[in-house]
Structure formats: C-alpha cells, structure tokens
Amino acid sequence: MVADDFGRLGRAWSEADYETTDLxxxxxxxxxxxxxxxxxxxxxxxxxxxxxxxxxxxAHELRRRCDLQMRDLPPTISDFxxxxxxxxxxxxxxxxx
Numbered sequence: 001m002v003a004d005d006f007g008r009l010g011r012a013w014s015e016a017d018y019e020t021t022d023l024x025x026x027x028x029x030x031x032x033x034x035x036x037x038x039x040x041x042x043x044x045x046x047x048x049x050x051x052x053x054x055x056x057x058x059a060h061e062l063r064r065r066c067d068l069q070m071r072d073l074p075p076t077i078s079d080f081x082x083x084x085x086x087x088x089x090x091x092x093x094x095x096x097x
Contacts, residue, residue, distance in 0.1 A: 006037070026058070031077070036076055037076065037080075042054065059083075
C-alpha cells in the first residue's frame with residue numbers, strides 16, 4: 001500500500017485494486033506518476049500475519065531503474081526517493097559508451 005500526501009487535504013492510503021498491489025505494479029505506478037507525493041510504502045502478508053515498511057527498498061529500486069534507463073527520477077517521486085535512500089550513498093555507477 002502507498003501512503004500519499006495530498007497537501008492541505010491531508011495524507012491517506014491510496015486506493016488500489018486488490019489484484020494489482022504486487023511490488024512490480026506499485027513500482028510501475030510510481031514511475032508513471034500514479035501517485036502525486038508518496039510518503040510511505042507498506043507491504044502486507046496476511047497469510048503470514050506480518051507487515052513491513054518497504055519504503056527504503058522501493059526507493060533504491062526506483063533509483064536503480066532510472067539509473068539503468070539513464071533518466072532522471074520523475075518529479076512525483078524524487079522527494080520520496082531522496083527521503084528514503086541511504087544518507088551515505090557514495091558514488092553512482094558511471095556508464096561507458
């Protein structure tokens with residue numbers, strides 16, 4: 001589930017289709033601007049009775065995919081990624097052409 005900040009309207013868990021809440025779909029939705037200002041992402045496994053904040057993992061994956069595609073982070077997720085990335089990110093991979 002993705003928590004989104006709607007500014008003056010407040011924060012809320014964004015509505016999602018039950019069948020399409022897998023990690024890949026959430027990442028694609030984030031990359032295509034389906035969320036305006038995500039603040040947190042939580043994974044649930046009701047069969048095993050756990051939930052976990054996966055914001056940092058998702059932020060790393062979003063950065064990795066954008067780096068591989070040699071593109072900037074979309075503006076709708078740049079604050080999210082910067083907020084949840086490790087503070088000591090040392091060096092990006094340099095691409096040789």
